[in-house]
Amino acid sequence: MEPGVAVPLAPGVHWVGALDPNLREFDVILKTANGTTYNAYCVRGSAGVAVIDTVKAEYADTFFARLEQVARYDEITAIVLNHLEPDHTGALPELMRRAPQARLYISVRAQMMLKALLKSEELTYTPVNTGDSISLGDRTLRFLNTPYLHWPDTQCTYLEEAGVLFSGDVFGCHFCDARLFNDRVGDFRFSFEYYYAHIMRPFREYVRDALDLIEPLELNLIAPAHGPILRDAPRAYVQRYRQLAAPQLHNEADRDKTLIVFYISSYGNTARMAQAVHDGAEEIDGVRASLYDLQGGEVAPFVDLIEEADGLAFGTPTINGDAVKPIWDLLSSLAVVKVSDKLGAAFGSYGWSGEGVNMVEDRLRGLKLRVPVKGVRVKLIPTEDELEACRELGRELALHLTGRIARRVIDMSELLKESTHAQG
Template sequence: MIALTDSLQAAPSPSRLTIQTAAIAENCTAIRCLDWDRDRFDIEFELQNGTTYNSFLIRGESIALIDTSHIKFESLYFDVLKGLVDLAEISYLIVNHTEPDHSGLIAQLLKLAPHITVVGSKVAIQFLENQIHCTFKARQVKSGDHLDLGLGHRLEFVLAPNLHWPDTIFTYDSGTAVLYTCDVFGMHYCDDALYDEVPQLLEPDFQYYYDCLMGPNARSVMGALKRMAPLPISIVATGHGPLLQHHKQDWIDRYRSWSEAQAKAAPFVALFYTDDYGYSDRIVRTIAHGISKTGLDVELVDLQETDSHTVRELVSTAAGLVVGMPPQPESSTSLHPILSTILAAANRKQAIGLFETGGGHDEPIYPLRNQFQELGLTAAFAPILIKAAPSEVTDKLCEEAGTDLGQWLNRDRAQQQIKSLDANLDQALGRISTGLYLLTVRTGNVTRAMLASWVIQASFQPLGVAIAVAKDRAIESLLQVGNTFVLNTLEEGNYQRLMKHFLKRFPPGADRFAGVATYDASNGSPILAEALTYLECTVTRRLEASDHWIVYCTAEAGRVANVDGLTAVHHRKVGSHY
């Protein structure tokens, strides 16, 4: 194995950024961007040892680049890449995953070399279209698809959805037996050592990374391990940290045992869909996102890729089921065989949700709904029928349907947690009192509102407010960094009607403002006509706090409607309720 490495030092910079290139196999070069001082990944992920973003160049008769790097490496990366290859000679960019730390330089690369064909999963190509806002040549790949670069470099693709992001694939080069996995098997560990020679140094970061990024999708990890099992592997070329060569099987086995333990302990919802059919893939992903907001695991099952034995096993172990109507088999009057398999393995303790994808010849949804109900399953949401192209409105409906399903499954657990609280502590906490507020948001055609009491002013300069928003709230996904909203203060003596209205249990996608007088703020969100005051706010940071997000926002404008009015105050008896 060739193991020569070169390093290029960056010009003086506020944090240390260096690049290492190394031949890792015949005609394969690793380009490792070393970010020595990075101390945070996302808001919640604290780093002890920096990180690296690894990209790879494979030269066959055609040349392929696998992933790029973080935008902070722009000049260093292109200097090195141009030293290795004439960009005009690169035919393919393989995108194993589109998170910006790996895809941050794709737009620049395509500007310099617009002839390049981007290869990725269907979801990755969709994500990229939204990310880089330019047209590009694309090739969607699925498990088992091949790309022959020549000179023995025959690439095979393995879908690994939900391994941190929904778009993930692995790329396997059968000529060198190198498996390129991007985030998977990675670790945030920055060091000149190219490989995993000293595992003891790496173990804590490897496990922390698994716990933060992969553990929440343990079942999907097991699915990907199963798909990669037949491949003989010489190196696991990850996108973060050292490449795994010396102890590769040990690292893979750790993923397997951690995921098996995690999957055994955690209830999950199985979502059955047909990837290629209608809008099935988009609908299923938004429902899955809604379920994940409640803390439950999800398992996406493409019916075309899964045998009936596996379907039966998943149905019999899942806490909840979501089924997207598959296309009716041609010239058949009986139920689709896979639906019969699902019905046969379902049990009455499960929650069920059904959706129709707009594919044209779906199995009829209502007879199936009736059959599940006859078996005693609880319909967690009304059947979702999507005929036209999904929009932001239908996305929100699907997300909320998923959240309703998850909340139904979690109902006993939530009750037990409250019961197990020490009564004195609960009462002491309950003496923290606050005002009463209504958050209102309009984003495009979607509006949402939420009654909130966990609201405080949080800074003077700039004027800032912090709000604790439960992770499974409908409004939560509209309070991302950069989003705007209105914070309405309710008035003492004049809040009961509004409070009652907004505390109703709204079905997924419902119009929460029907019958409520509003006018528009300059940021576009509704102001309640009966509010005492309003503030126009922009979300600038989010801090994960267990079951809530602490949403910190700046206040740009505001007005008091009644200068003599007082804020409605919320006194509580216990801290285990709002």
């Protein structure tokens, strides 16, 4: 690609984005070993011109220089935003100033974000949903609402007549190569997988919903918002997303609910409690319980386990008033998987005060897990009665998992007593 030149993708369709080869970290969570691209596109029809997405603010000049090669500002009739994150909307305010007649099209869920982004309540825009389309004369842009890929506002835009899908961050990756097209650039397969694993993986149910909309389309080319433009075998990337959004291993106990008991133990006390929680759960039909010592494993495979589990129980000692680091390391590594539909619990032995269990319970609630059973805390060495309380915790968790827990009625005054006791 010559510097500053708009790149044709299809008749009347140009890439007008920007290259950012020096970026080494994106959004705190992603490494970018050779940078990234901010892909924006211009589509010309017989009765209008659409600009799809813009670029990060620092690259606005490059974007406008490319755009000016293929369209005059007064020709632009539509600005489509597939995703409002600042790396795609950095040049939006200036584009709106230069093309004030252009109508803005955003997804229904992008409305509040747009107001927050542009700090204005006085905006004119058209919210669009799946099935809505706009005409550029001889060309039609149809919208596919694809929420949570990877923000609530995300959508894809399909140019019907050319079979081009402007997919936003879906099918994108952080990879910078001026040759732009997937059959010309360097090997970006790692970046494609890495991007999915960090950006899309927590939303795999939404990925599957989006694929249901995308798979029936005729796809000649996929034009994502980052990384190579997929013109060679575009459908292979759609198929790869379908694979990635499914569990990676066959589950031989598919009909059972799964409970994973993780623990870490200094003197074996929390370990004995963990065994009892596990054994209690195993007594209940329809539950498959597994026991793992965090000292014997690494975070990444445990995160994979957690993704597929229905329930999680964490056993932690309390050291200097806190749960221990391996527990926090695991609990701070769950942003890449969805956990909000799971059930959680905590337990542990302690020497002095035992705050760790409550702290882990709070963290689990913060991650939006259900924590229906109060954790068991044991001072130092568990007695047989205390181990039985752990087994009961396991049984109750298993009954919750299988939907067989007896419903309880309690009075507010009992709750107040319990919480006073817990603090004391």
